[in-house]
Amino acid sequence: MALPHATSAQPIDIQPLGTRLASARTVALFKATDIEVMRLILLAGSSVPPHKVAGDITIQCIEGKIEVTAEGRSQILTASQLMYLSGGALHSLAGIEDASVLVTIALRTS
């Protein structure tokens, strides 16, 4: 069942999923005019192949451990770590441990 997207000023829970992580699915939390936010589920051994988006993004690890490859290097993100990637930067993600990740995308409209 798809969750309804949040609206402006509506609180959204982003607690770690813990034992529910293994059966969770990636969800879009909301899409506004300038920003879109999703919670990405990236289980150990799974990956998101190299891709890029027009606008800047932030990647915040909520739980688990992922590897982010971008800007010519691969780096680990663990819980409570954040990075941004410049718009247009080719990047790939890999789950090192079962992880959930908050991804915020700046939507470039011009």
Next chain:
Amino acid sequence: MALPHATSAQPIDIQPLGTRLASARTVALFKATDIEVMRLILLAGSSVPPHKVAGDITIQCIEGKIEVTAEGRSQILTASQLMYLSGGALHSLAGIEDASVLVTIALRTS
């Protein structure tokens, strides 16, 4: 001492500050082309008066408890809760318990 701003693909720690919260200061974590992120320290009893910014923003409570007034209502955000506010929405923030908050601002350049 000002922290140097993070660059693209550089991990940034956003763990709760815990006992260091009471003496911490608001810091800008980075400013990219489309997105700016800061960690706002909002101690109990302190507030940010009503204001607005052009682009959409997200407000994520890392620790503590804040009250967000916007869109005609006041709501509590606690640790691991997030909300977005539409660009141009008048909003104010108040610390209910000592809190640190991740604020992501979409920079509208057009």
